[in-house]
Amino acid sequence: MLQLRRLIAYHAHRYYALDDPEIGDDAYDALVEELKQLEALHPDLRSTDSPTQRVGAEPVSELEKVEHLEPMLSLANVHSEPEVKAWVQRMEGHLRREGIAEPRFRFVVEPKVDGLAISLLYRDGLLERGATRGNGVMGEDVTHNLRTIEAIPLVVDGAPALLEVRGEIYISTHDFAALNERQAQAGLSTFMNPRNAAAGSIRQLDPALAAQRPLSIWCYQVGVTDGLTFQTHFEALTWLRCHGFRVNDDIRLLDTEQEAIAQCEEWERRRREIDFEIDGAVIKVDDLELQRRLGAVGREPRWAVAWKFAPSTAVTTLIGVHWNVGKSGDLHPYAELAPVTVGGVVIRQATLHNEEDLERKDLRPGEEVIVLRAGEVIPQVVSPAPHVVERSERPAKPVPPARCPFCGTPTIKMPGSVFTRCPNVACPERRRQLLKHFVSSTAMDIDGLGEKQVAMLQQHRLVETPPDLYALTAEQLMALEGFGEVSSRKLISSIEASKRRPFARVLFALGIEEVGEVTSRNLALGFRDIDSLLNAGADEIAQTPGVGRKTAAMIRHQLDEPSMRELIDRLRAAGLQFAEGGPPPRDGPLAGRSFALTGTLPIWSREQASEQIQAAGGRVLSDISAKTDYLLAGDRPGSKIDRAQRLKVPVIDERQLREMLQGDRQSAEGPAES
Numbered sequence: 001m002l003q004l005r006r007l008i009a010y011h012a013h014r015y016y017a018l019d020d021p022e023i024g025d026d027a028y029d030a031l032v033e034e035l036k037q038l039e040a041l042h043p044d045l046r047s048t049d050s051p052t053q054r055v056g057a058e059p060v061s062e063l064e065k066v067e068h069l070e071p072m073l074s075l076a077n078v079h080s081e082p083e084v085k086a087w088v089q090r091m092e093g094h095l096r097r098e099g100i101a102e103p104r105f106r107f108v109v110e111p112k113v114d115g116l117a118i119s120l121l122y123r124d125g126l127l128e129r130g131a132t133r134g135n136g137v138m139g140e141d142v143t144h145n146l147r148t149i150e151a152i153p154l155v156v157d158g159a160p161a162l163l164e165v166r167g168e169i170y171i172s173t174h175d176f177a178a179l180n181e182r183q184a185q186a187g188l189s190t191f192m193n194p195r196n197a198a199a200g201s202i203r204q205l206d207p208a209l210a211a212q213r214p215l216s217i218w219c220y221q222v223g224v225t226d227g228l229t230f231q232t233h234f235e236a237l238t239w240l241r242c243h244g245f246r247v248n249d250d251i252r253l254l255d256t257e258q259e260a261i262a263q264c265e266e267w268e269r270r271r272r273e274i275d276f277e278i279d280g281a282v283i284k285v286d287d288l289e290l291q292r293r294l295g296a297v298g299r300e301p302r303w304a305v306a307w308k309f310a311p312s313t314a315v316t317t318l319i320g321v322h323w324n325v326g327k328s329g330d331l332h333p334y335a336e337l338a339p340v341t342v343g344g345v346v347i348r349q350a351t352l353h354n355e356e357d358l359e360r361k362d363l364r365p366g367e368e369v370i371v372l373r374a375g376e377v378i379p380q381v382v383s384p385a386p387h388v389v390e391r392s393e394r395p396a397k398p399v400p401p402a403r404c405p406f407c408g409t410p411t412i413k414m415p416g417s418v419f420t421r422c423p424n425v426a427c428p429e430r431r432r433q434l435l436k437h438f439v440s441s442t443a444m445d446i447d448g449l450g451e452k453q454v455a456m457l458q459q460h461r462l463v464e465t466p467p468d469l470y471a472l473t474a475e476q477l478m479a480l481e482g483f484g485e486v487s488s489r490k491l492i493s494s495i496e497a498s499k500r501r502p503f504a505r506v507l508f509a510l511g512i513e514e515v516g517e518v519t520s521r522n523l524a525l526g527f528r529d530i531d532s533l534l535n536a537g538a539d540e541i542a543q544t545p546g547v548g549r550k551t552a553a554m555i556r557h558q559l560d561e562p563s564m565r566e567l568i569d570r571l572r573a574a575g576l577q578f579a580e581g582g583p584p585p586r587d588g589p590l591a592g593r594s595f596a597l598t599g600t601l602p603i604w605s606r607e608q609a610s611e612q613i614q615a616a617g618g619r620v621l622s623d624i625s626a627k628t629d630y631l632l633a634g635d636r637p638g639s640k641i642d643r644a645q646r647l648k649v650p651v652i653d654e655r656q657l658r659e660m661l662q663g664d665r666q667s668a669e670g671p672a673e674s
Contacts, residue, residue, distance in 0.1 A: 590618030
């Protein structure tokens with residue numbers, strides 16, 4: 001027990017005070033649970049300085065210590081449906097002893113945001129103090145930093161004489177990626193995860209530094225009040241939302257424990273669709289009188305539990321760094337890992353993005369690394385494990401290969417380029433990647449041609465470049481394993497149908513660097529046919545919405561390459577569309593206005609919405625900025641909606657867009673609720 005206490009205290013200090021953990025949350029929770037079980041078996045050996053009797057680490061000494069008006073408690077963990085039902089049964093038993101024979105519970109289920117818990121204290125509606133959780137009783141005064149967060153109200157209209165609001169400071173996954181990029185460009189160390197970045201930002205002594213960080217807050221509870229009473233927790237959350245506090249719109253009030261369990265499982269399924277890190281869901285009894293009667297056991301309330309998800313990070317060994325080749329010849333590193341379970345999935349490989357990212361993270365084969373699988377399906381290596389970088393002797397850094405691993409051609413790296421490249425346009429891997437891109441659903445959309453089929457056609461030398469697809473015959477396909485007469489003729493029909501794809505899709509399918517779906521549509525609308533684009537100078541191309549001078553120069557260079565000219569000529573000879581159909585768009589109700597898109601629209605696809613906007617004279621941008629006029633948002637929007645709110649870009653829905661297309665300009669004066 002003494003060993004466990006020392007070990008838990010050590011890891012708690014690294015996590016809460018230093019923001020530099022050595023183990024994951026699951027391993028830490030297992031240590032605490034083991035100590036709890038031992039203390040339950042030997043209550044005479046339980047001591048007041050045990051980690052189970054406190055919530056977190058002591059406040060760091062550089063910040064002033066403040067006492068919470070009411071302790072900020074921690075939560076007991078559950079991991080399954082039987083554990084939730086056992087928790088409910090314990091509450092029922094306790095209330096029966098309190099004289100409540102048949103308590104009726106309603107539950108509130110909230111996301112358990114992986115950030116930094118804080119308490120906001122308002123007197124007469126003015127923010128007086130903000131403090132971290134600290135050890136649950138004493139926290140750290142960080143008012144100077146919290147005041148820099150725009151999401152935190154400085155004045156609350158209609159507030160009581162005293163109001164305490166509790167919440168979680170966090171950084172969105174999109175903003176976290178951008179923050180790390182800025183850190184790297186400035187030659188500064190990057191953060192391991194959004195929680196560490198948020199915690200480190202709030203503990204800065206200089207508020208100017210905190211103001212530079214993209215911090216935000218989700219509020220989840222009303223604490224001590226004077227002059228304001230609520231009957232339920234959900235009522236308190238509604239009051240907070242109505243008085244300018246950020247409360248998550250997906251919080252649910254549910255009637256049964258089974259509904260609460262289903263909601264926790266839904267949060268876990270949606271975990272990677274959300275633009276902020278969550279490590280679980282919190283289930284709370286809604287009735288505040290029942291909360292009062294249930295009370296707490298030690299530092300844990302009886303009326304709430306945390307449904308913990310499988311951890312999204314883990315520590316494992318980097319076995320080696322290998323290199324893929326993209327459709328343009330770029331060499332992309334990826335990690336071979338000792339198998340490790342992250343987020344319920346066994347991970348053996350992870351992305352390393354590019355060689356500059358690999359250099360910045362200072363990863364070495366044979367060392368332990370931190371693997372992340374959250375916010376995106378593809379796992380990534382975040383950094384070396386914290387204790388690794390302290391070693392004086394480390395293995396050599398991995399570097400890009402001197403020769404292409406697929407064709408053996410000497411690799412090159414142009415000045416100012418992020419990537420080392422294979423310059424061989426006939427490299428079999430470059431050709432395979434281009435073919436995969438060409439037939440994909442967002443390009444030529446050739447049904448029945450997946451990665452496996454592309455590799456088979458390439459292996460049998462039937463298809464080496466995209467134009468070869470249009471010379472295929474059903475008889476050639478029927479000679480291959482897995483192709484019968486019906487599937488062969490169906491694939492030939494699908495290839496033939498792809499000839500009717502519009503110019504913008506063909507332009508995207510060519511695989512020109514920096515020309516995505518949106519840019520290809522804008523280029524097609526601006527130049528109308530391939531010859532106009534081929535004869536345009538870089539300055540003319542730079543006039544395309546979303547295309548800067550540097551990107552325009554890259555596009556111009558690629559269009560001049562003989563291999564690209566040959567590809568275009570052969571595809572044109574095969575009958576593909578290299579001109580926009582119909583007359584150019586005239587000035588319409590959306591002339592001069594720019595739009596970005598996010599989420600799933602109820603009726604139109606995003607491509608259809610883009611075509612409607614452009615046909616009405618509007619512009620569609622791939623990203624959002626302060627100069628964007630509107631963000632069109634559907635269900636399950638991505639991080640663009642958070643940026644729109646920060647940049648004060650109006651958010652509209654599909655109904656409002658349809659009204660604008662009909663010429664009703666006033667319909668867009670107010671953004672849609674989102």
